[in-house]
Amino acid sequence: MSTIVVQKFGGTSVGSVERIQHVAGRVIKEVENGNKVVVVVSAMGKTTDELLTLANAINPHPSKRDMDMLLTTGEQITISLLSMALQMRGHEAVSLTGWQAGIRTEPIHGNARITNIETDLLQSYLDSGKIVIVAGFQGITASNEITTLGRGGSDTTAVALAAALQAEKCDIYTDVTGVFTTDPRYVKDARKLAAIAYDEMLELANLGAGVLHPRAVEFAKNYGVQLVVRSSMEDVEGTIIEEEVSMEKNLVVRGIAFEDQITRITVCGLPNELHTLSTIFTTLANHKLNVDIIIQTSMDKDTTNISFSVKTVDVSETIEVLDQYQDRLGFTSIEQESGLAKVSIVGSGMVSNPGVAAEMFQVLATEGIRVKMVSTSEIKVSTVVDVNEMVHAVEALHVAFKLGEESVERVMS
Numbered sequence: 291m292s293t294i295v296v297q298k299f300g301g302t303s304v305g306s307v308e309r310i311q312h313v314a315g316r317v318i319k320e321v322e323n324g325n326k327v328v329v330v331v332s333a334m335g336k337t338t339d340e341l342l343t344l345a346n347a348i349n350p351h352p353s354k355r356d357m358d359m360l361l362t363t364g365e366q367i368t369i370s371l372l373s374m375a376l377q378m379r380g381h382e383a384v385s386l387t388g389w390q391a392g393i394r395t396e397p398i399h400g401n402a403r404i405t406n407i408e409t410d411l412l413q414s415y416l417d418s419g420k421i422v423i424v425a426g427f428q429g430i431t432a433s434n435e436i437t438t439l440g441r442g443g444s445d446t447t448a449v450a451l452a453a454a455l456q457a458e459k460c461d462i463y464t465d466v467t468g469v470f471t472t473d474p475r476y477v478k479d480a481r482k483l484a485a486i487a488y489d490e491m492l493e494l495a496n497l498g499a500g501v502l503h504p505r506a507v508e509f510a511k512n513y514g515v516q517l518v519v520r521s522s523m524e525d526v527e528g529t530i531i532e533e534e535v536s537m538e539k540n541l542v543v544r545g546i547a548f549e550d551q552i553t554r555i556t557v558c559g560l561p562n563e564l565h566t567l568s569t570i571f572t573t574l575a576n577h578k579l580n581v582d583i584i585i586q587t588s589m590d591k592d593t594t595n596i597s598f599s600v601k602t603v604d605v606s607e608t609i610e611v612l613d614q615y616q617d618r619l620g621f622t623s624i625e626q627e628s629g630l631a632k633v634s635i636v637g638s639g640m641v642s643n644p645g646v647a648a649e650m651f652q653v654l655a656t657e658g659i660r661v662k663m664v665s666t667s668e669i670k671v672s673t674v675v676d677v678n679e680m681v682h683a684v685e686a687l688h689v690a691f692k693l694g695e696e697s698v699e700r701v702m703s
């Protein structure tokens with residue numbers, strides 16, 4: 291019995307007629323290896339961004355329902371073109387939208403989670419020998435509303451299909467050759483990792499490494515789907531994402547993620563009471579506003595200040611909501627500092643190695659970089675710094691934790 295392989299190609303990889311032809315070649319290669327192939331594609335090139343611009347030119351506050359209706363057309367272009375390319379080469383292919391592929395989601399526009407996949411139709415196409423091409427990033431609710439899975443969501447479509455079909459593997463083809471110790475566009479010594487653990491990848495993805503959709507990694511971890519991130523252009527080995535990375539598990543820090551457009555908001559003069567924290571963050575959560583690092587500072591026995599970081603795009607809405615509830619929350623004023631960035635180190639070896647955070651702070655202090663906020667988990671340390679120091683901080687940490695040195699990997703293996 292042949293095995294099922296899921297291949298996913300991102301926007302750049304299908305960005306032109308030539309690239310789609312090239313992708314068709316890749317797909318055929320997998321078919322010739324004797325596998326049943328499901329292909330998930332993104333919208334071509336910058337199509338999704340262009341559709342967003344188009345919508346905003348018509349209506350600055352478009353309804354989320356119509357936004358999903360619009361954005362899902364991008365992927366629909368790619369599935370049909372890729373199917374045609376495969377047929378041109380004598381292969382039987384069938385293109386399916388998210389709903390045709392049985393991808394069910396919760397009823398949330400713009401950022402829906404997949405709830406289940408009804409694979410009957412898909413499976414029957416595979417059984418009849420067809421290459422199945424599925425539109426990424428989209429699904430349908432129980433009441434037949436079209437939804438999208440959030441920017442970058444095609445990765446999640448691919449992993450979810452791999453899990454539902456019990457595929458042998460899920461290859462994510464992209465415009466980089468794998469997962470790097472940090473973004474190679476900023477740090478020239480960044481090194482491609484042979485393998486990385488789900489949890490580490492999940493942290494990196496959540497902390498701003500754009501290479502994979504965080505939810506896709508979460509899905510892969512929960513269902514034990516082996517993921518490979520690799521280049522659609524160059525035929526070189528990619529990065530395997532799996533449960534245990536024995537070869538490199540002794541490395542304390544495995545990657546550095548960073549993200550700009552961070553703002554710190556400080557709510558001043560709050561009553562120093564038992565429920566203050568819960569009230570303020572419940573209020574924000576009820577408005578679906580995501581808060582990241584939180585710091586509470588007691589000013590005296592009656593008042594406290596609470597600072598938290600948010601993405602800069604969410605600042606005005608966050609402040610609007612806080613102002614709206616000022617009476618109930620009881621604060622005196624709100625301060626904000628924009629132009630910040632978050633720099634994080636990630637590695638599962640941190641759990642058993644005390645002093646990693648200390649070393650990070652020491653490196654930053656030596657470089658004269660002021661740390662404005664800190665948060666830690668078992669496998670990461672995040673710092674908020676001035677955006678002008680972001681790349682400087684990443685470079686210094688990359689050197690200090692020896693991430694550019696191939697030899698570290700060899701010694702440990």
Ligand code: ASP
Nearest residue numbers: 332338427441442443444
């Ligand atoms: N086309 C969508 C986006 O640009 C989804 C994806 O590419 O994964 O975000």
Ligand code: MG
Nearest residue numbers: 300442501503
């Ligand atoms: Mg992507």
